[in-house]
Amino acid sequence: MRRIIQLGTSDSEEDIVLDFFGGSCSTSLAVFEQNTEDGGNRKFIMIQLPEICDEKSQAFKAGYETIVEISKERIRRAGKKIKEENADKEGIEQLDIGFRALKVDTSNMNDIYYFPDEFKHDDLFSQVDNIREDRSAEDLLFQVLLDWGVDLTLPIHKKTIQSKTIFFVDENALVACFDTDVGEALVRELAQFRSYDMPIRKIVFRDNGFASDAVKINVEQIFKQLSPGTEVKSI
Numbered sequence: 001m002r003r004i005i006q007l008g009t010s011d012s013e014e015d016i017v018l019d020f021f022g023g024s025c026s027t028s029l030a031v032f033e034q035n036t037e038d039g040g041n042r043k044f045i046m047i048q049l050p051e052i053c054d055e056k057s058q059a060f061k062a063g064y065e066t067i068v069e070i071s072k073e074r075i076r077r078a079g080k081k082i083k084e085e086n087a088d089k090e091g092i093e094q095l096d097i098g099f100r101a102l103k104v105d106t107s108n109m110n111d112i113y114y115f116p117d118e119f120k121h122d123d124l125f126s127q128v129d130n131i132r133e134d135r136s137a138e139d140l141l142f143q144v145l146l147d148w149g150v151d152l153t154l155p156i157h158k159k160t161i162q163s164k165t166i167f168f169v170d171e172n173a174l175v176a177c178f179d180t181d182v183g184e185a186l187v188r189e190l191a192q193f194r195s196y197d198m199p200i201r202k203i204v205f206r207d208n209g210f211a212s213d214a215v216k217i218n219v220e221q222i223f224k225q226l227s228p229g230t231e232v233k234s235i
Contacts, residue, residue: 001030011040022046025071028099029078036086036095043096043153046071050103068101075099100152108135108143109235130207131235137178141167144204144235150174162186171195174202183211187219191226199227207234 009015011034019027031044051067053060064070079097086092110130131140145152154170164186167176172195177186182205193200203223210216216234223230 001027002034005030005034005042009034009040009042011035011038011042015040015042017042017044018047019044020047022048022071023067025074025078028075032078032082032095032097036082036089036092039091041096046075072099072101102142102152105139108132108139137165137167137176140178140206140235141169141176144176144233145169145174148174148202148233150202161189166190172198172200174204175200176204178206178209180206180209181211182206182209182215184215184218184222187215187222188226191223191230200230202231202233204233204235209234 005017009017017027017031019025022028025046025048028044028046031042034040035042048068048071053064053066053070059070064073075097083092083095083097086095108131110132141156142152144150150169150173154173156167156169159166159168162183162185164177164179164182167174169175172193175190175193177190190200190203205219210219219234220232223232
């Protein structure tokens with residue numbers, strides 16, 4: 001696999017290596033090793049169905065119920081081992097051994113499509129919150145990243161501002177708040193946020209997350225006034 005990567009990729013480009021049959025993710029190890037050797041910044045995408053491990057296998061006995069769990073642990077161990085074995089190599093601290101594990105799932109949004117004879121008056125109350133109850137803020141964030149075409153590998157960090165959890169994607173590429181009871185003071189603070197003198201490019205809120213209808217109505221006007229270049233969205 002390493003030889004294939006040597007022939008098919010470049011150390012001067014941010015090439016992406018795609019493996020549709022991830023298995024135990026030997027390909028990711030090969031990418032780490034080649035980046036270590038030539039200082040490249042290759043990335044990888046490993047795809048693996050959540051196949052159940054044989055209950056008689058050593059992997060299952062060790063606590064890995066699916067091949068995907070083995071895949072993730074292999075990447076963790078491979079990255080750690082490479083850094084330990086090359087601790088004296090110049091630039092090894094910059095070697096990126098991180099990864100994100102994503103899975104295909106149903107929509108985060110409730111099913112709101114009904115035929116007339118299937119709809120009942122009591123169902124009106126279920127439409128107040130259009131997001132499924134079992135979804136986390138991170139689930140919503142990655143849906144927004146996909147919808148807006150934002151790179152899923154960009155750095156993400158969380159901050160608590162006015163007691164609300166705010167996600168910052170690549171500092172100002174996208175900012176998201178999925179908490180409820182969001183007030184106008186927080187909206188104004190986010191509208192004035194700057195990173196290297198640059199305003200937020202995109203911002204998203206939960207549709208029913210505002211403290212009042214007045215705040216919800218005023219959000220776009222606040223951003224037009226304080227950060228006119230910011231694209232505002234709610235889900």
